[in-house]
Amino acid sequence: MAVMFSFLDGISPWWWVAFALALGALELVTFSYFLLWLALAAVSVAGVLVVADLGGTSQVALFAICALVYTLVGYAIVKKRGPSEQDGPLNNRAAALIGRKAVVAGPFQADMGPVEVDGIRWRGRLAPGTTTPAEGEELEITATEGMLLQLRRSS
Numbered sequence: 001m002a003v004m005f006s007f008l009d010g011i012s013p014w015w016w017v018a019f020a021l022a023l024g025a026l027e028l029v030t031f032s033y034f035l036l037w038l039a040l041a042a043v044s045v046a047g048v049l050v051v052a053d054l055g056g057t058s059q060v061a062l063f064a065i066c067a068l069v070y071t072l073v074g075y076a077i078v079k080k081r082g083p084s085e086q087d088g089p090l091n092n093r094a095a096a097l098i099g100r101k102a103v104v105a106g107p108f109q110a111d112m113g114p115v116e117v118d119g120i121r122w123r124g125r126l127a128p129g130t131t132t133p134a135e136g137e138e139l140e141i142t143a144t145e146g147m148l149l150q151l152r153r154s155s
Contacts, residue, residue: 008056016046041066094144127152
């Protein structure tokens with residue numbers, strides 16, 4: 001195993017910085033929030049190499065440990081600060097329509113049909129117990145399921 005990473009013996013810390021920059025560039029393209037933690041691990045290895053001379057196996061082990069720790073901590077941070085139901089309808093167009101009126105834009109079949117809100121066509125599903133509406137009738141948007149609007153007659 002020590003022979004496998006011997007090409008890293010005596011390597012400049014700048015190689016790890018270059019590796020981190022490459023991972024950072026890939027992160028910018030993919031938006032995965034995973035490569036970011038690997039890039040930070042590579043920068044950490046470069047920082048350690050500035051103050052200590054590590055063999056190739058030790059560098060790879062340090063990179064793996066840092067990558068694991070940063071990924072777990074980063075995942076917890078992203079999950080904690082990620083979007084929640086309390087954030088409201090920001091960046092969720094369909095959820096922003098809840099409580100508004102939709103105009104029936106065509107025939108409903110099997111409780112599904114087209115509606116318009118502000119001139120934009122949406123797919124709608126009638127709430128249980130709602131009778132089939134006529135074209136041009138206004139319905140209230142009560143909920144969303146992705147881009148599908150849940151509709152009922154206004155009360």
